[in-house]
Amino acid sequence: MKKLLFSLLVAASSVVYAGGEAITVYKDANCGCCEGWVEHLRESGYKVNAINSEDMSAVKKRLGVPEKLASCHTGVAEASGQVIEGHVPAAAVAKLIAQPKVKGVSAPGMPLNAPGMGKLDGTLVTVDFSGKAFSKD
Numbered sequence: 001m002k003k004l005l006f007s008l009l010v011a012a013s014s015v016v017y018a019g020g021e022a023i024t025v026y027k028d029a030n031c032g033c034c035e036g037w038v039e040h041l042r043e044s045g046y047k048v049n050a051i052n053s054e055d056m057s058a059v060k061k062r063l064g065v066p067e068k069l070a071s072c073h074t075g076v077a078e079a080s081g082q083v084i085e086g087h088v089p090a091a092a093v094a095k096l097i098a099q100p101k102v103k104g105v106s107a108p109g110m111p112l113n114a115p116g117m118g119k120l121d122g123t124l125v126t127v128d129f130s131g132k133a134f135s136k137d
Ligand SMILES: [Cu+2]
Pocket: 033, 034, 072, 073, 087, 110, 116
């Protein structure tokens, strides 16, 4: 019961972040952590369309993800065209969407304290595509 209550609380608090925006996610078919991140976005209220791609580096190139900021999967906020690279927390996605001038944000590599990888611990820094710190969750 305690556990159920806790999950309800977590669900309720994460819903606050999202306005139900549609996000297309490109990922490799065999990527488990990518799937975990898709789940995290869905739980946070986003409408995710997940597309398997055989050539993620071509997708990243097309969407303008800087090579040194690359991670596994790549998301696109459909309404704005903003790019979300890697295991970016839902709160940071909401922050990005609220700032249309920011082209994209990344959690480079595969950080262990990121949604889809592990538990957020308050120290996960995402960066915008110029490499400047964007959020901390
Ligand atoms: Cu990953």
